[in-house]
Amino acid sequence: MSASFGFDLPNNSKELTDKEYVNLVNRIRGNFLSYVSVLDSTLTVIISDLFLRDKNDFALWAKTVFDEDRTASFGTKIVWISRIMKNHEDFKKEIDEKTRVKIQQKLNEIREIRNDFAHNFAHNKNVEPENVKNRIIKLYDFEEGTTTPRLFKMQEIMDLINDPWILEHLEKLEMLTKKIREN
Template identity: 90%
Template sequence: MSEPFGFDLPDNSKELTDKEYVNLVNRIRGNFLSYVSVLDSTLTVIISDLFLRDKNDFPLWAKTVFDEDRTASFGTKIVWISRIMKNHQEFKKEIEEKTRIKIQQKLNEIREIRNDFAHNFAQNKKIESENIKNRIIKLYDFEEGMTTPKLFKMEEIMDLINDPWILEQLEKIEALTKKIREN
């Protein structure tokens, strides 16, 4: 079963037109970014559930934890959840160190791709036939006056979206957080 944002890629034997390729790239990027927003929201729920016992805690939380936009970045939330898992007795007891490290690594891997997908651009005018054939997404990073290409295999991105492991781990952490709060 695939996750809500996953879908089956066209068979590699199917030749894609430039338009089909561009549409596929845009769909994969959009679905991946939507998938990450679910992870981001889940981290927000876990972190806020752990620290906010009632609605009266929110003003202090908003003034001390969130920035001017009242949001914390996905990367910041990954740091926070990693520190919580490492330092909170219940999390340390319930989630073995190897799993805690793997959660942090997987979230950081997803964050890096998310940043590339959100902040880089695809060139849709001159598409290389090799990229279409090999199902490669080529994005360009424009930094300090230089354009650097970045390549992503469509299949690897879809494998990330379709792998339920990280969502299952976050669901377990969310359940553990609720259990801690009830005590």
């Protein structure tokens, strides 16, 4: 799980053209969504490894857990992994409650940003100079007939991508799952 999606942002003293700014916003959004894809896949591996003992279990798993050829959403997987950590004896022994709660909170924080990045519109014309200067991503959420702007600091998104904590903990969960399955 060593894939790196973070990169160094241009120094704040560097003035960006509108085009450079739009390209940077698109790159950040794309990299963040790729990062979340890795997290999502890792959750899928952990959950399926825990419940699928052999390939014959897959048909039952698909008919009971998946929804007509659709895999569970990232949010659903977060709920599942949280319940597994809370209720499975081996997970409870290996992962203290504070860490379990932090894993769930961090994944939910990432999920919320992921949803905004995946489902909201970035206005690429008439870019606001203060957003360029302050390295702010402005997205528009169209919900129930209302347009609501959402602001994200580029550096906070990069910090989130570059923080190894959640990946390290998911890797520990994956190793614990493999250990459980070997017994």
